Amino acid sequence: MKILYHHRVASKDGQYVHIEEIVTSLRKLGHEVYVLEPKSVSEEQFGSDGGLVTWMKKHIPGFIYEILEFSYSIYDFFRLYRAYREFRPDGLYERYNLYFVSGVWLKKLTGIPFLLEVNAPLFQERSKYNSISLKSFAKWSENYVWLNADYVLPVTEVLAGYLKKDGVQNSRIEVIPNGVNQHRFANIPDKDEFKNQLGLQGKTVLGFTGFARKWHGLDRVVEYIASCEDINLHFLIVGDGPAIDDLKKSAQDMGVEDKLTVTGIVDRVNIAKYVSVYDIALQPDVVDYASPLKLFEYLELGIAVIAPDKDNICEILTDDESALLFDTEKDEAFIQNLKELCTDEGKRKKIAQGGQRLIVGKKLTWDCNAEKIVSLFLSIEMNS
Numbered sequence: 001m002k003i004l005y006h007h008r009v010a011s012k013d014g015q016y017v018h019i020e021e022i023v024t025s026l027r028k029l030g031h032e033v034y035v036l037e038p039k040s041v042s043e044e045q046f047g048s049d050g051g052l053v054t055w056m057k058k059h060i061p062g063f064i065y066e067i068l069e070f071s072y073s074i075y076d077f078f079r080l081y082r083a084y085r086e087f088r089p090d091g092l093y094e095r096y097n098l099y100f101v102s103g104v105w106l107k108k109l110t111g112i113p114f115l116l117e118v119n120a121p122l123f124q125e126r127s128k129y130n131s132i133s134l135k136s137f138a139k140w141s142e143n144y145v146w147l148n149a150d151y152v153l154p155v156t157e158v159l160a161g162y163l164k165k166d167g168v169q170n171s172r173i174e175v176i177p178n179g180v181n182q183h184r185f186a187n188i189p190d191k192d193e194f195k196n197q198l199g200l201q202g203k204t205v206l207g208f209t210g211f212a213r214k215w216h217g218l219d220r221v222v223e224y225i226a227s228c229e230d231i232n233l234h235f236l237i238v239g240d241g242p243a244i245d246d247l248k249k250s251a252q253d254m255g256v257e258d259k260l261t262v263t264g265i266v267d268r269v270n271i272a273k274y275v276s277v278y279d280i281a282l283q284p285d286v287v288d289y290a291s292p293l294k295l296f297e298y299l300e301l302g303i304a305v306i307a308p309d310k311d312n313i314c315e316i317l318t319d320d321e322s323a324l325l326f327d328t329e330k331d332e333a334f335i336q337n338l339k340e341l342c343t344d345e346g347k348r349k350k351i352a353q354g355g356q357r358l359i360v361g362k363k364l365t366w367d368c369n370a371e372k373i374v375s376l377f378l379s380i381e382m383n384s
Contacts, residue, residue, distance in 0.1 A: 001031045001374060004089035004112075006080060008072070008097045010038050014210070014293050015119070017268065019095065021181055025370035034087045036080055062133035069099035070141065077102035084110060091115065091377040094149075098122040099141045104148045113380040115373060116149035117176075120289065121162040143167070150380050153373075155291035156312040162289065174376060177316065179366045180296040180359060185272045188301075195277045198261070203234040204342055207278030207303070209271070209294040212241035216284045217334070219243075219250055224335055226254035231342055237262045238274045276301050280341050280348065283307040284334060291316075300359050304351040306337045316362070322354040 005023055009015045019035075026033050060068075080102050084092075091113040094103040107114040123142045126132045146152055146168050153176045154160045160173050188194075195201050206225075212218055218237070225233045235251075237244070237260075244262055251260040266274055275281075281298035285308055295316070298305050307313050309325035319325040324341060326333035341348045358364060 001091065001377060002087060002089045003031055003033050003373075003377070004080075004083060004087060004092050005033055005035045005094075006092060006103050007035075007037050007095040008076070008100050009095065015095075017293060018119070018178065020268075021179070021366040022093075022370060022373070024181070025366040026373070028367065029370055029374065031370075031374065034083060034089065036076075036083050062131065066099060066132070066134050066138065070101075070137075073100055073102040073105075076100075077105050080106050081109070084112070090381070093117070093373065095119070096122070096145060098126065098138055101141055101144055104145055107148065107150075113377050113384075114149050115376055116145060116152045118146070118152055118154045118159060118163065119291075120287075121159065124162065151376050153376075154289075156289055157315055158312045159289040174372065176369050176372055177364065178291040178293050178296055179364045179369050180300040182300060182359070182365050182367070184268075185297055185300045188272045188276045191276050194273055198236075198277060200234055200236070200261075200277060203232045204279045205234050205236050205277050206280050206282060206338070206342075207236045207238065207275060208282045208284070209238045209275055209297070210241070211239055212237060212243040212247070214243045214246075216243065218247055218282075218284060220284070220334060221282065221338070222247060222250050222254065222256065222260065224338055225259050226251075226256045228342070233259060233342065235260045236274075236278065238266055238271065240264050272297070272301070275303070278303045280338070281305045282338075283313075285328060286310060286313060288312060296359070296364050299355040299364070302352045302356040304341050304348045305355055306334065306341065316358065316364070317355070321351075322358050323351060 003026060007019060009019060023033050023035060084106060089112065092103055092106060093115045094117065096116050096118045103114060106112060123132065123139050127135065132138050143166050146163055146166060151172055151174050152163055152168055153174050154163060155177050157175055160175050163173055164170060192201070206221060208218060221235050225235055248257065248260065251257045263274060275297060281303040283292060283295055283305060286292055288310060289312055291312065295305065295307065305323040307317060307323050307325055308328045309319065310328070313325065317323040317325065324337040326337050341351070
């Protein structure tokens with residue numbers, strides 16, 4: 001099968017990981033994939049913020065930026081149609097974005113089977129942070145794309161609820177959560193050996209991966225470490241973010257700066273090696289409709305997970321079996337779970353093993369996701 005993968009992601013971050021992994025898995029299955037994306041993104045390094053696009057968001061009026069967003073679809077349509085003429089794909093796979101309607105135009109012009117991956121209800125998300133000026137136009141663009149795809153692929157059941165509310169038929173919704181690259185996360189060096197290289201031998205490592213923000217509440221972890229003189233704990237953050245400076249200051253003020261390590265951004269080639277040294281993986285909070293990429297990586301590596309007891313997380317995890325879940329409304333709940341896993345190695349091992357079994361049991365891999373995508377394309381073809 002020949003698949004045209006279409007997106008407007010301008011930064012190389014977690015979004016781009018999803019794109020690369022799906023494309024890699026589709027190609028591994030023997031399918032030919034042509035990726036049509038913004039010209040600049042292929043030249044960027046992992047962790048880049050989108051360059052010109054980010055600058056424009058900050059420095060020009062919102063309504064002008066949104067007009068430019070929609071105008072990009074006009075320019076993009078001609079690129080997309082050219083790619084269609086040259087590549088002759090059997091299907092169009094698109095990552096949803098607001099004001100990004102060129103994929104629908106191609107479907108209407110050519111009749112190409114069209115799958116739409118949805119990772120967030122962007123109108124609702126951007127409205128929450130006051131970054132929508134043309135509200136009616138923005139909502140129209142979202143519904144226009146959602147309602148014209150052959151299948152819409154949200155990453156959680158919670159997110160599927162947004163689609164249904166806006167009129168997408170249940171028969172056209174296929175929930176496909178994020179996954180893990182088993183090959184990348186299986187071929188890692190010996191955990192203890194790399195712990196030694198990082199100077200973490202003999203320590204219970206509490207780990208967080210990603211872009212640390214204040215709402216993650218990571219200061220609670222520093223406070224807990226400072227209170228535990230009888231346990232040899234270390235907090236390893238594989239990533240960066242706006243909350244890091246405050247965390248470092250808090251650690252210094254509490255006299256535990258030597259128990260906090262922040263790696264900065266780590267490229268995808270090496271990420272598994274760093275994460276593998278975690279003894280306990282922390283998912284201190286999550287957006288209500290998200291499917292966190294790092295969660296599946298923690299599970300594949302056999303790391304005990306602490307995560308919020310939210311509907312989207314409970315679609316994957318079960319409390320006291322594959323993770324310890326906590327009520328985000330109770331300040332002490334997260335620390336209680338952390339204390340339990342830090343002091344009970346047997347419980348930690350049980351939770352880790354339960355989580356690892358989920359990857360195979362629930363088929364939470366990019367390869368399985370690619371197989372589902374292909375089967376949906378084939379079903380459209382059979383019914384046409």
